[in-house]
Amino acid sequence: MFLEKQEFSLHLANLAVKSLIEEAELTPKPGLVDKDNSGSHSDMTFKTMIQSAEALEPTFRGIAEASFKHDLSQELREEIAAIGRRGEFEMLEATGGINTHKGAIWALGLLVSSIAMNPDGSSLNKIAFTAGELARFSDRNLTEQMTNGKRAKDRYGVNGAKGEAQQGFPHLIKVALPELFTSRNRGIEENHCRINALVALMASVDDTCILHRGGAEALSCTKSLAAEILASGGVSTKQGWKLLGRLDQSMRKYNASPGGSADLLAAALFLDFFQQSRTQMTQKQQLLLNY
Ligand SMILES: CC(C)(COP(=O)(O)OP(=O)(O)OC[C@H]1O[C@@H](n2cnc3c(N)ncnc32)[C@H](O)[C@@H]1O)[C@@H](O)C(=O)NCCC(=O)NCCS
Numbered sequence: 001m002f003l004e005k006q007e008f009s010l011h012l013a014n015l016a017v018k019s020l021i022e023e024a025e026l027t028p029k030p031g032l033v034d035k036d037n038s039g040s041h042s043d044m045t046f047k048t049m050i051q052s053a054e055a056l057e058p059t060f061r062g063i064a065e066a067s068f069k070h071d072l073s074q075e076l077r078e079e080i081a082a083i084g085r086r087g088e089f090e091m092l093e094a095t096g097g098i099n100t101h102k103g104a105i106w107a108l109g110l111l112v113s114s115i116a117m118n119p120d121g122s123s124l125n126k127i128a129f130t131a132g133e134l135a136r137f138s139d140r141n142l143t144e145q146m147t148n149g150k151r152a153k154d155r156y157g158v159n160g161a162k163g164e165a166q167q168g169f170p171h172l173i174k175v176a177l178p179e180l181f182t183s184r185n186r187g188i189e190e191n192h193c194r195i196n197a198l199v200a201l202m203a204s205v206d207d208t209c210i211l212h213r214g215g216a217e218a219l220s221c222t223k224s225l226a227a228e229i230l231a232s233g234g235v236s237t238k239q240g241w242k243l244l245g246r247l248d249q250s251m252r253k254y255n256a257s258p259g260g261s262a263d264l265l266a267a268a269l270f271l272d273f274f275q276q277s278r279t280q281m282t283q284k285q286q287l288l289l290n291y
Pocket residue numbers: 080081082083084085101102103104105106107108109110139147148149150159160161162164205206207208209258259260261263264
């Protein structure tokens with residue numbers, strides 16, 4: 001398909017940045033930064049999110065180049081971990097010290113690496129599975145630091161961003177992408193399909209962002225309200241839309257936000273864009289062959 005390492009890496013990096021931008025642009029999102037407001041994030045704006053996304057292009061390109069046709073190995077895991085950590089630093093530089101995309105760098109970085117290892121083609125399931133295998137290698141250069149995610153994991157016994165990746169991104173493959181595709185098949189407008197995917201994630205992810213700010217009560221309220229939205233037919237229905245407003249109020253009441261679900265939505269969009277770009281490429285190649 002794509003032959004050149006540089007061209008392919010740039011393509012993946014552009015898709016990763018596009019997925020972060022389109023996640024930020026998706027409006028309305030409960031508790032999260034969107035085009036209308038900053039949700040529960042008094043330290044971020046829509047502009048900060050876009051600046052952060054754009055600053056991450058070299059990170060994703062670097063991860064893709066390092067992984068291109070590379071075997072799955074401890075060495076690769078440690079190389080992309082170093083690039084990912086530099087990416088976190090660049091994100092903080094671009095945002096004046098605000099954590100806008102830490103979880104997203106982690107998830108998208110692993111998925112970019114997985115695709116670049118096998119650029120000639122894998123199914124989306126296989127891409128997520130290989131990303132999980134990579135995440136299971138330990139990073140021996142990591143200096144352990146206490147994070148909000150670790151505190152929430154210790155206190156509530158949940159898996160968090162690391163566990164999600166190490167299990168091969170089950171919420172991406174079994175929740176977000178199926179909801180996105182099912183909603184599209186129902187003929188719902190694209191924005192509503194994406195919000196439905198976010199809501200499906202919120203109904204199921206043990207989001208350490210929600211736990212660390214709002215505790216177990218905030219997480220269980222979020223999950224049950226999100227499940228109610230899905231049961232009412234999703235946000236394209238009158239009742240579903242009304243409940244989405246209640247979910248936003250609930251997030252604000254707890255001053256919480258589903259940052260983990262937002263990261264996983266960006267990852268789902270990334271895989272979806274990649275799949276579409278593959279299909280377009282194949283069609284273009286077929287047209288050239290038939291010419
Ligand atoms: C694993 C990471 C995300 C740290 O996780 P930890 O839970 O300790 O930290 P922290 O609370 O700071 O961030 C968690 C992030 O994950 C997201 N998140 C929260 N819960 C979940 C969940 N259940 N599923 C997925 N993502 C989640 C949040 O949005 C948040 O941004 C990561 O920063 C890391 O270890 N990076 C090291 C660099 C690396 O190895 N990179 C490799 C590929 S780029």
